[in-house]
Amino acid sequence: MRPVSPRWGATLARSHGYVSAVTSWLGGKSLGAVPITAGQLTYDVTARGRRRCQLTVPLRADGRTWDPGTDPAHPLASFGQRLQIAAGIVHPGGDREMIPQGWYLITDTATDESAGTVTVTGSDLYQLMDESRVVGNPYGGFGPESSYADVVDHLTYVCLKNWWITDPQILPYRITGGLTDRQLAAYLEIPEQADRSDPLAVLCDSWPAQAAVNDAGELEISPPVTAPAATAVAVIAGDTRTGTLVSRGRQQARQRVYNATYTVGTDPGTGAVRATGRAERTTGPLSITGPYGWVSRWYSSPLLATNGQAQRTAETLLARGTLYARTESVTAVPDPSLELQDTVDVITTAGGRFRGLVSAITLPLTASGPMTLSVTTDTGAPA
Known part of the structure; x- marks a missing residue:
């Protein structure tokens, strides 16, 4: 928020x-x-x-x-x-x-x-990342002598240099949330003419991290958000005199939901497997042994050098894969303080309390009507 x-x-x-x-x-x-x-x-x-x-x-x-x-x-x-x-x-x-x-x-x-x-x-400003292919990388990639931040710096250079902003505190990218930089575990190929977004996605999956442009115009690298926080930053309530909620709807779907992830770290030279990880939902309504079925995702990366790193990546991917089990569609009084991935409580007499992450916002810029939110969570998590 x-x-x-x-x-x-x-x-x-x-x-x-x-x-x-x-x-x-x-x-x-x-x-x-x-x-x-x-x-x-x-x-x-x-x-x-x-x-x-x-x-x-x-x-x-x-x-x-x-x-x-x-x-x-x-x-x-x-x-x-x-x-x-x-x-x-x-x-x-x-x-x-x-x-x-x-x-x-x-x-x-x-x-x-x-x-x-x-x-x-x-x-x-991520549009500038998508439009600009890599130029000026004579080595064709980065090896273990380079860090994750070195790669991000190369990918954001020129296209997100932000020379058009006069404030020196605004950077092309910023690593936040206590996320620590580290050395690459293997060679990451980024040849000239390559898309900048693909190697960035590989970095974030193996870090694990997420990347998005913030309000200042910086590419912000931060820890992934995979579940609602223990405390909501806002309460969107209806059926009360001071509530800001206008309407509310709910949906559940299998689309984009998986309950098992398997990660493989491969040697960039030989292709041999050198690290593996697995994360599975074994209890609750999304259990792989239950009626939901076994819905799996497999992921491979040369940057996964150890079993521990592969396991962390598998757990992060699984949390993302179960996050959209239930979604609330909320129409409310416009609140420009809310951000994506904020934890909010939605409360009505009929629907009760629903705590989830804000995954989409449509915010009007004039007094023309309410805003709409999508609030999502993994309601099938085991107790």
Whole structure:
């Protein structure tokens, strides 16, 4: 959950104003505020680039035309322009509390003259990782003399160097959450023209870790979140006078759920197996010996050098594989302080209490309606 003032919860639970701010940037220079008549942010934990924005801008406002036309330096052109977005609430007395929602690379701009609007679509800065293939790696990879951070530094260099941000505290990448760097266990091939996302995924699976662009525009490497925390950061309640929940639904599905993982570490030269790990659900409704069946995932990597490392990877993958056993769809008062993988409690009289991780968010940027959340957890975990 993003930091908020002590007044946040009380204001959110009663009638209040809702506001947002959008600023365009190009090459480290602010191009000014962008007026919007509608817009939303979409967050999805299953995507590599977890954030997207879509904005509706009036064709003419604030004394200017917002159609970029043939001007590559226009605030809404797609020549490297970035949008910095914040959303917040208005407290009693009129003061605003704004919460940063990150940076977005403009990917598409469409002008509709008859409607008098310009539609702008953007994605978080992971888009730059996807678009830029590896250049300037004469050795074709990294060996045991290199660390995980060395590889991340190479993969983010240039495409996420963030020279366009003047704040020296903002880095291309940041390792957080107590995650420690370590040496590679084997040669990791990253030849020229290679996709940057694939070796990053290999690193994260064997670390284990997760990678996502944060609000500052950095690629943040952090420990994987595989289960709700013991304490919820927010309660989304209905059936009460101060609740923020509008509606609630539930679903269960076998899709993306597996109950056994097997990991193999291979010698990069010979292909021989040198490490193995296994993790299986042997009790509860997802037991491999029960009616659910044996739904397995196999994973192989040259970076798994020891049985202990292979076992940790197997356990992490299994936790991810059982996380989507049950999902709640929640419609609630917009709360821009919530983040992906926050632990929340959803409470109604009919459905009771459900504690889970936020896996998707659709957040409006204008006072046009509620936000929607997907909250998921492994409800089949053994006691």
